[in-house]
Amino acid sequence: MASSAAATKVATEPNAVDRLVSSTRPGMDRVNALILERLRSHVELVPEVARYLIEAGGKRLRPMLTIAASELFGRPDGNEVVFAASVEFMHNATLLHDDVVDESTMRRGRAAARMVWGNQASVLVGDFLLGQAFMMMVETGSIEALKVISRAATVIAEGEVLQLAKTRDLAASRDDYDNVIRAKTATLFEAATEVGAMAAGADAAGRRALRDYGRELGYAFQLVDDVLDYRGESGTLGKNTGDDLREGKMTLPVILALEAANPAEREVIVSSLGRTEAAQSDLARVLAVFERHDTLGRTLDEAGQHARRAREALKPLPPSEMKLLLGEVVEATIARAY
Amino acid sequence: MASSAAATKVATEPNAVDRLVSSTRPGMDRVNALILERLRSHVELVPEVARYLIEAGGKRLRPMLTIAASELFGRPDGNEVVFAASVEFMHNATLLHDDVVDESTMRRGRAAARMVWGNQASVLVGDFLLGQAFMMMVETGSIEALKVISRAATVIAEGEVLQLAKTRDLAASRDDYDNVIRAKTATLFEAATEVGAMAAGADAAGRRALRDYGRELGYAFQLVDDVLDYRGESGTLGKNTGDDLREGKMTLPVILALEAANPAEREVIVSSLGRTEAAQSDLARVLAVFERHDTLGRTLDEAGQHARRAREALKPLPPSEMKLLLGEVVEATIARAY
Numbered sequence: 001m002a003s004s005a006a007a008t009k010v011a012t013e014p015n016a017v018d019r020l021v022s023s024t025r026p027g028m029d030r031v032n033a034l035i036l037e038r039l040r041s042h043v044e045l046v047p048e049v050a051r052y053l054i055e056a057g058g059k060r061l062r063p064m065l066t067i068a069a070s071e072l073f074g075r076p077d078g079n080e081v082v083f084a085a086s087v088e089f090m091h092n093a094t095l096l097h098d099d100v101v102d103e104s105t106m107r108r109g110r111a112a113a114r115m116v117w118g119n120q121a122s123v124l125v126g127d128f129l130l131g132q133a134f135m136m137m138v139e140t141g142s143i144e145a146l147k148v149i150s151r152a153a154t155v156i157a158e159g160e161v162l163q164l165a166k167t168r169d170l171a172a173s174r175d176d177y178d179n180v181i182r183a184k185t186a187t188l189f190e191a192a193t194e195v196g197a198m199a200a201g202a203d204a205a206g207r208r209a210l211r212d213y214g215r216e217l218g219y220a221f222q223l224v225d226d227v228l229d230y231r232g233e234s235g236t237l238g239k240n241t242g243d244d245l246r247e248g249k250m251t252l253p254v255i256l257a258l259e260a261a262n263p264a265e266r267e268v269i270v271s272s273l274g275r276t277e278a279a280q281s282d283l284a285r286v287l288a289v290f291e292r293h294d295t296l297g298r299t300l301d302e303a304g305q306h307a308r309r310a311r312e313a314l315k316p317l318p319p320s321e322m323k324l325l326l327g328e329v330v331e332a333t334i335a336r337a338y
Numbered sequence: 339m340a341s342s343a344a345a346t347k348v349a350t351e352p353n354a355v356d357r358l359v360s361s362t363r364p365g366m367d368r369v370n371a372l373i374l375e376r377l378r379s380h381v382e383l384v385p386e387v388a389r390y391l392i393e394a395g396g397k398r399l400r401p402m403l404t405i406a407a408s409e410l411f412g413r414p415d416g417n418e419v420v421f422a423a424s425v426e427f428m429h430n431a432t433l434l435h436d437d438v439v440d441e442s443t444m445r446r447g448r449a450a451a452r453m454v455w456g457n458q459a460s461v462l463v464g465d466f467l468l469g470q471a472f473m474m475m476v477e478t479g480s481i482e483a484l485k486v487i488s489r490a491a492t493v494i495a496e497g498e499v500l501q502l503a504k505t506r507d508l509a510a511s512r513d514d515y516d517n518v519i520r521a522k523t524a525t526l527f528e529a530a531t532e533v534g535a536m537a538a539g540a541d542a543a544g545r546r547a548l549r550d551y552g553r554e555l556g557y558a559f560q561l562v563d564d565v566l567d568y569r570g571e572s573g574t575l576g577k578n579t580g581d582d583l584r585e586g587k588m589t590l591p592v593i594l595a596l597e598a599a600n601p602a603e604r605e606v607i608v609s610s611l612g613r614t615e616a617a618q619s620d621l622a623r624v625l626a627v628f629e630r631h632d633t634l635g636r637t638l639d640e641a642g643q644h645a646r647r648a649r650e651a652l653k654p655l656p657p658s659e660m661k662l663l664l665g666e667v668v669e670a671t672i673a674r675a676y
């Protein structure tokens with residue numbers, strides 16, 4: 001549901017993410033080749049399941065950010081390709097496990113892997129991808145990057161557990177939500193950009209800038225995602241609108257609405273939250289409550305604040321085309337919501 | 339069901355595994371302290387689920403083997419404690435995920451974690467343990483040990499997928515079984531003993547000896563386990579007798595029986611294999627077929643061959659009390675079956 005202004009812009013110049021795709025293409029060609037190579041296994045089911053997900057047309061935003069971050073600092077040492085592939089493997093391992101945890105039916109616009117091969121294969125192939133991500137990282141011999149990545153793996157799992165523990169918890173606070181998205185989303189974006197900077201030998205200030213950029217971009221990305229879950233179109237989202245509501249996820253739009261709701265409005269939300277069979281009409285009633293308290297708008301304001309911080313993080317770096325582009329990627333992330 | 343000779347022996351001198359417990363106690367005290375420390379998380383559910391499993395009284399055989407292997411080679415450098423804790427975390431991560439995959443109800447003599455907190459928490463806390471295992475390893479800075487451990491994580495996942503792919507596959511061969519147990523069990527034993535040797539600065543021959551010892555012990559251990567699944571008592575096993583049959587697992591006793599069975603015997607096996615609701619009477623009929631073709635006995639013969647190879651692997655090492663004890667641990671592993 002792009003506004004007409006945004007639509008015009010898209011028609012005249014390519015979106016920042018498309019330009020990121022172009023400008024990271026040589027690096028990403030190597031990343032994609034490495035991904036295919038490392039999906040090989042004498043156990044046929046492993047690449048079958050993994051390729052189904054990985055080739056389903058995700059944007060590969062995280063590994064692109066690793067490549068882009070490395071190119072900001074001049075000549076990367078080649079490890080950025082391995083780091084980027086590892087980040088993508090970790091991300092896909094998380095998706096396979098998340099879909100089992102959330103009992104999701106769709107992912108990237110088609111049936112989730114678990115609907116095709118079952119929960120069992122999804123859990124185990126996720127474990128394979130995690131193992132391969134570490135094996136690749138270890139082969140580079142870069143202990144510093146391994147610290148970043150292994151910490152990220154642990155924090156992401158903690159974030160997913162926290163989200164699970166807060167499911168349908170009507171007392172979940174904005175802080176809880178902040179902790180969840182920081183851990184489950186911002187941490188991998190942060191790791192992706194930091195290890196990219198490391199592969200190019202960035203100094204401590206450069207690493208910090210890219211870490212802050214990645215983290216704030218990750219926050220913004222997740223906040224927008226949590227709005228789109230209510231407002232997007234299933235076709236564009238690659239999953240079903242209202243899934244978060246049906247799964248009882250305490251995202252910011254729900255938390256803000258519960259804070260502001262009168263008893264009748266509260267009942268509208270509570271009666272649909274975590275109810276798998278909630279219908280489109282239930283979703284529409286919840287959206288009407290959101291509308292009255294502008295909770296989707298306020299969630300986007302929050303995303304906008306993180307976007308501002310992401311751009312500010314880049315300020316100390318010397319001017320370059322890639323720096324400009326990374327700034328515009330932040331805008332494009334927010335623009336997804338409009 | 340110890341034979342009376344074995345029972346007498348137990349009464350007069352402690353079993354080799356008990357002696358391994360005593361002789362690795364100082365190291366294991368540090369391992370256990372590290373395990374508790376690294377289970378901490380600001381997300382309460384994480385240590386709750388993990389401690390429930392880890393403190394349920396597993397023998398901690400794998401980390402004990404790491405400590406024992408390091409002590410074979412004189413003064414270990416302290417990293418053996420971290421390596422041992424990592425190995426135990428990886429093992430428990432695998433158990434959490436396995437129980438989800440196998441839909442197991444019992445583990446270590448009590449309800450499986452997934453029966454208490456659900457599959458979702460089991461998947462995610464398993465991921466946390468894997469992440470922590472790598473984080474700890476990375477903190478030691480030992481790239482060589484990280485290579486061993488990250489490869490093991492990947493191979494184990496592949497083995498689990500292969501086992502899943504072969505579920506109730508009547509064409510599964512002895513080679514398939516060998517590949518499954520090599521990957522899912524022998525690999526972690528092998529890694530446990532090899533990283534122990536590495537922590538004590540063992541040379542290439544010493545590392546190889548311990549790697550071979552661990553792998554062959556792991557094979558023997560799994561073969562005995564696969565016999566006990568049919569012949570043990572639920573109370574001693576910590577899980578239910580006949581689970582492998584109900585889960586459709588193509589373990590060696592089944593494969594050997596299908597090779598030798600006449601059509602009527604084959605039907606007895608096929609009609610219970612993978613049938614969750616198979617009763618004790620069905621299990622008894624399958625056991626009668628096993629009995630006629632001595633498939634449990636032949637599986638134990640196979641375990642005995644691996645046990646012999648495990649002892650032989652230790653031969654080149656200089657004589658020591660620990661070397662003797664590790665040889666006796668092999669015997670004790672086989673003796674579990676009698």
